[in-house]
Amino acid sequence: MMRLPVRVFSDLHLGHKASRIDRVEKLRPLLCGAGTVIFNGDTWQELSRPWRERSANMLGELRALGADEGCEMMFLPGNHDPGWDGPGFINLAEGRIVITHGDSLFFDSSPWKREVMLARESIEEMWRGFPAADHDVNARLELAKEIARRLPTCRHPEARSFVSRVWDAVTPPRRALNILRAWFGQGEMGARFCERYFPQAELLLIGHFHRSGIWKARGKTICNTGSFVVPGRACWAEWNGRSLSCGRVDESGSQYGFRRSGGRSFFFGEAET
Secondary structure (H helix, E strand, C coil), X not given: CCCCXXXXXXXXXXXXXXXXXXXXXXXXXXXCCCCEEEEECCCECCCCCCCHHHHHHHHHHHHHHHHHHCCEEEEECCCCCCCCCCCCEEXXXXXXXXXXXXXXXXXXXXXXXXXXXXXXXXXXXXXXXXXXXXXXXXXHHXXXXXXXXXXXXXCCCCCCCHHHHHHHHCCCHHHHHHHHHHHHXXXXXXXXXXXXXXXXXXXXXXXXXXXXXXXXXXXXXXXXCECCECCCCEEEEEECCCEEEEEEEECCCCCCEEEEEEEEEEECCCCCC
16 A cells, blocks of 8 residues: 555656756655655656656655655656556546546647657558557556657757747647647546546546646546646646645745645545555
């Protein structure tokens, strides 16, 4: 059993040019008091040659910080760090809550990615190599890892300003359209993903899309904890054994904190983690 409370964050992108985490120490208050911290994918830049060394160093600092705070740390794979061991998802509340990065919600994992937009035939070939992926979640998540490894990002942003990030998002224009479709469709896509792979789940906790929010669709709740990358908004989720609370990360000070106002809570009664 995981130690309570369980906290969840996603998309730290340690070492990424546009990540707002310039010092790992700023994360200490987010780990303080947690029994378990789950990092839900894209924690570091495993596949990025320009940033990999710095990112790996920051990941080491994050591990040391967790050890210093006495919390258990769990890392789920994302499309930027597919090399983590394990099944790629975590269940809480006896399967009523499912945590996974989110790149497996789409057929092509990241439809806004330039490398993906040019590789439809390659992705179809990869799907043929995982015939169980349309009904078995473990095969589906392994397929997502394969897509990430074979189609890594080749063009990396050179700046982190809001304007430069927006410009990067709208070139080419089809990329911007795919981003918008993903942002506004993640509730429906998340619900369909649950119906296929986790029919017992009531709440799906994801990252990946860099757009935080909570959506209701097809009787499911989809919660995205956002991103620490410009211009995304970073959020947190915490499971205390009875309820899952969500809110924004306060980035206004020298260290990050919890913005409790405006958050949401979802109650599941007494349940095992």
